[in-house]
Amino acid sequence: MAGHELLRVVTTVLGAAVVGAFGLSPGASPEPACGGFVDARPSPARAARVLSLARSTPEGRRALAGVSEPEICFDPGADARSVVVGPRTLVLVAQDDDRRLAARAAHLSLHRREASLFGESPSVAGCDAWLSRVLAAEREAHATEAAVARELAAPAGSGESLEELAVAYRARCR
Numbered sequence: 001m002a003g004h005e006l007l008r009v010v011t012t013v014l015g016a017a018v019v020g021a022f023g024l025s026p027g028a029s030p031e032p033a034c035g036g037f038v039d040a041r042p043s044p045a046r047a048a049r050v051l052s053l054a055r056s057t058p059e060g061r062r063a064l065a066g067v068s069e070p071e072i073c074f075d076p077g078a079d080a081r082s083v084v085v086g087p088r089t090l091v092l093v094a095q096d097d098d099r100r101l102a103a104r105a106a107h108l109s110l111h112r113r114e115a116s117l118f119g120e121s122p123s124v125a126g127c128d129a130w131l132s133r134v135l136a137a138e139r140e141a142h143a144t145e146a147a148v149a150r151e152l153a154a155p156a157g158s159g160e161s162l163e164e165l166a167v168a169y170r171a172r173c174r
């Protein structure tokens with residue numbers, strides 16, 4: 001795995017960890033703008049377009065139905081990744097096509113329902129059991145993302161493989 005790819009995977013894991021931190025402390029200080037991603041910016045018009053594209057597909061509608069309306073920011077950085085941050089913020093890769101981002105938003109919306117699972121930092125002893133639950137959730141989310149992308153004829157964009165995710169998640173076991 002190239003260095004920059006590893007960095008991106010690590011960022012994914014950090015993003016997932018932030019989900020847990022926010023998810024478990026609802027009384028904590030207010031969420032920073034764009035989840036604290038300093039380069040990311042909101043764009044209400046683009047966010048509405050992305051969500052409407054996602055909801056134009058059955059799988060996207062299903063994924064978004066179970067969660068509150070997300071707050072979406074767009075990150076223009078070259079190493080940007082599309083991640084969930086905090087209880088309701090999605091940071092999406094600005095350079096990706098809106099149809100790709102709609103598929104990604106469906107994927108990430110499924111993760112928002114399982115914030116406590118993704119926020120866990122399991123012991124080494126409990127690692128295999130946790131990993132199999134996390135990877136099952138990732139498989140479902142990837143399948144949903146692929147279905148939405150197919151239906152919208154979305155061009156390729158950023159995203160990580162299940163193999164990369166497995167390595168990154170396993171590194172969180174302590």
Ligand SMILES: [Zn+2]
Nearest residue numbers: 107111138141
């Ligand atoms: Zn995922």
